[in-house]
Amino acid sequence: MIQPIIKTENLCFSYSKSKNDISALDLEVPRGSVYGFLGPNGSGKTTTIRLLLGLLRKQKGSISLFGQPFEENRIDNLARVGALIENPSLYGHLNARENLKIAARYRGGVPKNRIEEVLEIVKLSYVKKKKVKAFSLGMKQRLGLAISLLNKPELLILDEPANGLDPKGIIEMRSLIRELNEQHDTTIFISSHLLSEIEKTCSHVGIIREGKMLFQNTVAALKNSQTGKLVVEIETNDTSSASEIAKELQMNPDIADEQSLNVVINRKDEIPGLIDNLRNRQIAVYQVRIKDNLEELFLSLTEN
Amino acid sequence: MNSLSYFLSSTKNETVKLKRTFAFWLSVIGAFFIPLIYLLYYLLKYEKLIPKEGENPWDSFMTSQITAASPLLIPMFIILVTSLIVQIEHKSLSVKHLFTLPIPKWSVYFGKLFIVLGLVLFTYVLFALLVFIVGYTVGGVHGELQMWEHTPNVSLFVKLLFRSFISVLGIIGLQFWLSFRFKNFIVPLGIGMVLFITGLIVYQAKESIYYPYAYSMLSLFPLDSKDVNAMVWFPRVALYSIGYFLLFSVLGFLDIRRMNIK
Ligand SMILES: Nc1ncnc2c1ncn2[C@@H]1O[C@H](COP(=O)(O)OP(=O)(O)OP(=O)(O)O)[C@@H](O)[C@H]1O
Numbered sequence: 001m002i003q004p005i006i007k008t009e010n011l012c013f014s015y016s017k018s019k020n021d022i023s024a025l026d027l028e029v030p031r032g033s034v035y036g037f038l039g040p041n042g043s044g045k046t047t048t049i050r051l052l053l054g055l056l057r058k059q060k061g062s063i064s065l066f067g068q069p070f071e072e073n074r075i076d077n078l079a080r081v082g083a084l085i086e087n088p089s090l091y092g093h094l095n096a097r098e099n100l101k102i103a104a105r106y107r108g109g110v111p112k113n114r115i116e117e118v119l120e121i122v123k124l125s126y127v128k129k130k131k132v133k134a135f136s137l138g139m140k141q142r143l144g145l146a147i148s149l150l151n152k153p154e155l156l157i158l159d160e161p162a163n164g165l166d167p168k169g170i171i172e173m174r175s176l177i178r179e180l181n182e183q184h185d186t187t188i189f190i191s192s193h194l195l196s197e198i199e200k201t202c203s204h205v206g207i208i209r210e211g212k213m214l215f216q217n218t219v220a221a222l223k224n225s226q227t228g229k230l231v232v233e234i235e236t237n238d239t240s241s242a243s244e245i246a247k248e249l250q251m252n253p254d255i256a257d258e259q260s261l262n263v264v265i266n267r268k269d270e271i272p273g274l275i276d277n278l279r280n281r282q283i284a285v286y287q288v289r290i291k292d293n294l295e296e297l298f299l300s301l302t303e304n
Numbered sequence: 305m306n307s308l309s310y311f312l313s314s315t316k317n318e319t320v321k322l323k324r325t326f327a328f329w330l331s332v333i334g335a336f337f338i339p340l341i342y343l344l345y346y347l348l349k350y351e352k353l354i355p356k357e358g359e360n361p362w363d364s365f366m367t368s369q370i371t372a373a374s375p376l377l378i379p380m381f382i383i384l385v386t387s388l389i390v391q392i393e394h395k396s397l398s399v400k401h402l403f404t405l406p407i408p409k410w411s412v413y414f415g416k417l418f419i420v421l422g423l424v425l426f427t428y429v430l431f432a433l434l435v436f437i438v439g440y441t442v443g444g445v446h447g448e449l450q451m452w453e454h455t456p457n458v459s460l461f462v463k464l465l466f467r468s469f470i471s472v473l474g475i476i477g478l479q480f481w482l483s484f485r486f487k488n489f490i491v492p493l494g495i496g497m498v499l500f501i502t503g504l505i506v507y508q509a510k511e512s513i514y515y516p517y518a519y520s521m522l523s524l525f526p527l528d529s530k531d532v533n534a535m536v537w538f539p540r541v542a543l544y545s546i547g548y549f550l551l552f553s554v555l556g557f558l559d560i561r562r563m564n565i566k
């Protein structure tokens with residue numbers, strides 16, 4: 001097996017003595033993957049990232065990046081990493097270009113044209129001379145991302161990168177992640193509290209709650225781990241009659257709200273039969289949608 | 305990269321970050337403050353200030369400006385400007401970024417400390433130039449002041465300023481550490497003010513030679529004694545101040561290096 005690009009064993013950390021914020025975390029991020037690090041608010045995603053980058057000092061366990069222990073190889077390892085942790089670090093009194101120049105000068109060896117390149121990538125070229133304090137939240141997030149891309153990192157660590165982005169920005173972020181991963185072989189570690197986001201972009205997933213890893217595998221394996229049943233949401237003009245019909249068909253109906261009904265089926269091809277039945281009794285069908293029950297799986301994993 | 309290039313790129317970045325900041329303007333305003341007051345003072349009250357026979361008007365003009373600045377304004381300026389410079393990092397959430405860059409942490413800490421020293425030195429130099437400019441200006445307006453007939457004792461003046469600068473190094477070391485440690489601007493400022501006011505109270509005691517916040521006053525003590533020529537570039541206070549500076553800088557760095565960046 002190829003060596004994982006991030007590996008932690010028995011990682012422990014707490015901010016205060018009263019509770020463990022990260023306990024016995026074994027993280028394994030394969031090289032070349034897009035790894036989604038998923039967990040509800042306060043579960044320890046940012047804390048884990050801070051530990052990985054050496055901002056917090058671990059209290060137990062080990063961390064290795066690129067197959068080397070982190071502490072002994074801090075500078076070498078960091079040279080191959082780009083990171084965006086929580087809110088981006090930006091000097092408000094300077095403009096976008098000046099902020100990038102500072103980061104580039106610290107790193108050393110960043111070619112001059114790379115600054116324009118990353119501004120282009122995050123679509124900020126049009127405001128490169130504007131002071132950052134006049135940026136919107138999403139623009140700041142984009143600039144933070146640009147800074148993390150300066151060194152063409154082998155490993156990109158993004159903490160809730162979609163934070164503050166508009167829908168177009170989110171779609172661009174997804175395609176950027178895909179492009180970096182497919183064309184530049186960048187491994188991407190991305191934290192989020194939205195499963196739908198992870199599902200769309202990631203090949204691997206780790207689910208964390210209260211500082212413990214609950215599940216860690218490929219996204220495909222996560223999907224397979226569910227039962228074969230599908231939940232379908234149907235919007236009609238007569239929910240109660242529709243519910244009766246579904247009951248006759250043994251589809252376990254559950255009225256979600258005035259217009260919609262959830263039914264449980266085994267296979268997709270049961271859907272046309274159900275619609276025929278509803279239409280035969282003059283019930284109007286406005287919408288039929290297979291519900292993403294990954295979301296429910298996530299909730300059931302992370303709720304107790 | 306080698307150590308020198310880490311340090312150079314760090315200090316270069318620190319100067320860029322100072323652009324358009326209040327910290328920078330404060331250091332300019334700080335240099336102008338007393339010379340401007342003396343400009344007005346000498347322009348308006350020149351009759352009282354006309355030198356006696358054989359007296360060099362520059363002597364009192366220069367030394368009184370240093371004695372006006374040294375005990376109060378300089379330490380307060382140091383405390384404020386150090387906090388402000390480090391605050392640039394806290395305000396922009398940049399410490400986490402700096403400490404995840406592939407550079408040694410010392411280059412960040414000492415690069416910034418170096419710039420604090422540079423900015424304070426800049427203020428001293430600007431102050432010195434302004435004192436001369438104001439001196440010749442008031443002398444030009446009121447010939448009776450005889451500024452143009454006499455030459456200023458530059459070496460004495462520079463020596464006094466240099467000693468004043470060395471005497472604040474100890475506080476810079478500690479204030480810089482505190483400013484780095486506490487995100488909240490008020491903490492280093494508050495601690496600094498309390499320590500400094502304590503200095504005002506205790507500086508006449510013999511033991512104040514061990515108390516860096518009193519050094520700005522102590523550096524001028526020889527002024528009171530009759531033999532001004534006996535003054536040296538590095539009195540005991542200066543050596544102690546340098547000692548404290550080295551101690552606090554090293555302790556500060558060892559502490560910051562291990563600090564959890566939350
Ligand atoms: N600076 C801090 N001091 C003390 N406790 C903290 C600090 N930051 C986080 N914590 C605690 O550590 C735990 C994990 O927080 P963390 O920020 O890692 O969560 P997260 O998964 O990133 O959440 P979110 O989705 O809201 O970003 C929480 O219980 C939180 O209260």
Ligand SMILES: [Mg+2]
Pocket residue numbers: 045046047086159
């Ligand atoms: Mg977080």
